[in-house]
Amino acid sequence: MNVKQPDYGNWVPLKIIYVLGILSIIMICISIVGFGKFSFLMNLPVYILWILQILALAITLIVVAFLIYMLISRYLFSYNGxxxxxxxxxxxxxxxxxxxxxxxxxxxxxxxxxxxxxxxKYQRAKFVGIDYWGIEWDYGEAQCRRNASLERVDDRIDFMRGDAAALPFEDEYFDAAVSNFVFHEVKSQKDKRLVVKEALRVVKKGGAFAFHDLFLDKNLYGDIDEFVEELKKENVSEIAVIKSEDEINIPRILKLPFMLGSIALIYGKK
Ligand SMILES: C[S@@+](CC[C@H](N)C(=O)[O-])C[C@H]1O[C@@H](n2cnc3c(N)ncnc32)[C@H](O)[C@@H]1O
Structure with missing residues (x-):
């Protein structure tokens, strides 16, 4: 019997794997064939050809290592892995x-x-999932609806297209808001602190929030403790910040700076 399973995709999209795979094949071919075989390079001194050969080998190693890293990460993130x-x-x-x-x-x-x-988890509540579903990710609105239907919660969830930097809801419309690894991705707002404030805008006074992102990346959020103090003064009644990678027991290989190295959770009540 063919039982349909939800498809939650992966934070390492297949297209990254394909691009790295194709690059790896090209670089391996160039390294094996060698620069001496390319007629248009024949007039170059031998030492230049050697430098090009070593450079090609170094790039090949880096690309292949990155491909292997991404394959391992994809497996670790995956729901079946x-x-x-x-x-x-x-x-x-x-x-x-x-x-x-x-x-x-x-x-x-x-x-x-x-x-x-x-x-x-919350069987009495209603839910809205919003996303702009750009081409960078293998995610889509139809996929969300199919997943919700397979999990038998589609009658309480509405999925819609929209921009996190300008949410199409009036102030204090929701009783709770969550977000995971999204704010740093928002291209339509340079200042990621404002994306967090936009999220809080739509939460009721006394409502709950839990936002997870690369909050420890100073280039995105500045000093997180200062940001939390600012939110405490202007936007929320209770707030805490946790360096979450220490608590979630994430495999070390995923804690590299460009992966999950700067994640933190901010949560509390408005
Ligand atoms: C790393 S994925 C995380 C998806 C989901 N929150 C999860 O944890 O599985 C980042 C998501 O942010 C969405 N995104 C990026 N920029 C956005 C924007 N301006 N407005 C709404 N969603 C956005 C992407 O489409 C993608 O689905």
Whole structure:
């Protein structure tokens, strides 16, 4: 019997694997053939050909190593492999101080994974998942709807297209909001602090929020403690920040700076 399973995709999209795979093949071919065989380079001194050959080998090693790293990361994140993504989303929802009455917004919902987890956890509530579903990711609105239907929570979730930097909701529309690894991706707003404030704008006074992102990356958010103080003064009544990679038990290989090295959770009540 062919039982349909939800498809939550992967934080390492297949297109990255394909691009790195094709690059690896090209570089391996160039390294094996050698520069001496290219007639248009024949007039160059031998030492230049050697330098080009060594350079090609070095680039090949880097590209192949990166491909292997991305393949391992994809496996670790995947729902049928290491399930790190699922663990991270459970962690975010686990810190949401919400009793499950009213409605929750998942900002940058991707494949609907966290929206659907939330709908299964809070059985009385309604949910909205919003995303702009750009070409960088293998995610889409139809995929979210299919996943919600397979998980039998589609009657309580609405998925819609929209921009996290300008949410199409009035102030204080939601009782709770969550977001995972989205704010740093938002191209339509340079200042990522403003994307966080936009998310808080749509949460009711006393409502709950849990946002997970690369909050420890100073280039994106400046000093996180200063940012949290600023939010405390202007936007929220309770807020805490946790360096989450220490708590979630993420494999070390995923903690490199360009992967999950600067993640943190900010959560509390507005
Ligand atoms: C790393 S994925 C995370 C997806 C999902 N939150 C999860 O944890 O599985 C980043 C998501 O942010 C979305 N995104 C990026 N920029 C956005 C924007 N300006 N507005 C809404 N969503 C955005 C992408 O489409 C993608 O689905």
């Amino acid at each position: 290491g399930a790190v993504s699922s663990k991270i989303l459970d962690y975010v929802l686990g810190h949401l101080q919400w009793d499950g009455s009213g409605k929750l917004l998942d900002i940058g919902c991707g494949s609907g994974a966290m929206t659907i987890k939330a709908a299964k």
